[in-house]
Amino acid sequence: MIIVLKPKIAKRDELAVLKEIRKLGYRPHIMRGVERTVIGAIGDERTHQSLETLVSWPQIESVTPIQKRFKLVSREAHPANSTVKVRGEVIGGKRFHVMAGPCSVESEKQLLTTAHAVAEAGATILRGGAFKPRTSPYEFQGLGEKGLKLLDKARRETGLPVITELLSEQHAELVAEYADILQIGTRNAQNFQLLIAAAKTGKPVLLKRGLSMKIEEWLLAGEYVLANENCNLMFCERGIRTFETYTRNTLDLSTIPIIKNESHLPIVVDPSQGAGRADLIAAMCKGAVAMGADALLIEVHPNPAEAWSDGAQQLSIDKFKQLTRELKPFIAAAGRE
Ligand code: PEP
Numbered sequence: 001m002i003i004v005l006k007p008k009i010a011k012r013d014e015l016a017v018l019k020e021i022r023k024l025g026y027r028p029h030i031m032r033g034v035e036r037t038v039i040g041a042i043g044d045e046r047t048h049q050s051l052e053t054l055v056s057w058p059q060i061e062s063v064t065p066i067q068k069r070f071k072l073v074s075r076e077a078h079p080a081n082s083t084v085k086v087r088g089e090v091i092g093g094k095r096f097h098v099m100a101g102p103c104s105v106e107s108e109k110q111l112l113t114t115a116h117a118v119a120e121a122g123a124t125i126l127r128g129g130a131f132k133p134r135t136s137p138y139e140f141q142g143l144g145e146k147g148l149k150l151l152d153k154a155r156r157e158t159g160l161p162v163i164t165e166l167l168s169e170q171h172a173e174l175v176a177e178y179a180d181i182l183q184i185g186t187r188n189a190q191n192f193q194l195l196i197a198a199a200k201t202g203k204p205v206l207l208k209r210g211l212s213m214k215i216e217e218w219l220l221a222g223e224y225v226l227a228n229e230n231c232n233l234m235f236c237e238r239g240i241r242t243f244e245t246y247t248r249n250t251l252d253l254s255t256i257p258i259i260k261n262e263s264h265l266p267i268v269v270d271p272s273q274g275a276g277r278a279d280l281i282a283a284m285c286k287g288a289v290a291m292g293a294d295a296l297l298i299e300v301h302p303n304p305a306e307a308w309s310d311g312a313q314q315l316s317i318d319k320f321k322q323l324t325r326e327l328k329p330f331i332a333a334a335g336r337e
């Protein structure tokens with residue numbers, strides 16, 4: 001911690017700070033400037049009381065951590081890019097990935113039609129929600145286990161690995177039995193017990209950014225997965241809540257280079273929840289590819305007008321096919337395959 005003292009404080013007030021730092025188990029290093037004194041306090045905050053509370057002392061101006069609060073997810077801890085391996089697919093490497101499928105699994109016909117179509121168009125992973133986190137309890141909540149079984153069937157028919165959302169700790173084992181990647185949704189991004197349960201299944205985890213989550217909080221949420229012995233984590237930008245109403249959320253593409261700088265883990269972009277509008281998806285996908293995203297997560301439905309959830313933002317199969325064609329030069333220009 002770097003502790004900056006207020007200017008012109010009495011010697012005894014400075015000594016009181018040094019005494020408290022030592023009492024809490026840290027070693028103080030004093031740096032005296034012309035105007036003010038700065039103290040560097042060295043010690044491990046995991047085993048000692050935090051020094052942050054010192055900020056309330058009248059003689060102290062500021063208390064700032066020296067190290068970042070996230071460690072295992074940070075690029076400092078692991079300078080090379082990490083990849084996540086899913087049934088032979090490698091996310092975060094040279095190959096660019098498109099995860100596509102319906103917002104919700106609705107029926108066998110709807111899922112299988114979509115799964116075959118997205119596979120043919122070049123998607124490498126199938127998405128589909130079986131447990132749906134709906135804002136209203138009166139909206140479709142997902143098919144649950146029946147939906148997972150349909151995803152399993154679609155995987156067997158198409159060979160595409162499956163990503164699906166885990167909503168509750170009590171379903172961790174069940175969902176992990178069927179899913180190749182566990183999606184932690186925006187509403188649960190800081191549900192730490194759920195993150196721990198997801199990590200403990202050993203399955204790769206895709207962590208969406210919380211609706212109003214700062215990037216540091218998101219990285220710290222990811223830290224829960226790695227700290228529970230699961231290093232197969234991907235971050236997923238899906239838009240945050242702002243004052244803007246033209247779009248459902250504000251897709252924050254600045255998180256792509258920021259996550260790449262701060263972390264060694266892959267970054268995925270979900271423009272479907274980000275925009276909430278099918279007409280904006282293609283442009284946002286191109287932007288995300290150009291900015292260095294490792295994968296996209298896109299909602300596709302055989303008949304978006306009749307979708308049981310998120311109809312306005314799902315691409316029709318034709319639009320998705322057109323999009324994958326249009327993305328090719330962007331993927332190549334970004335140095336990906
Ligand atoms: C989804 O992917 O359908 C979903 C509900 O995502 P989010 O958690 O980002 O809203």
Ligand code: MN
Binds near residue numbers: 104273299309310
């Ligand atoms: Mn959705």
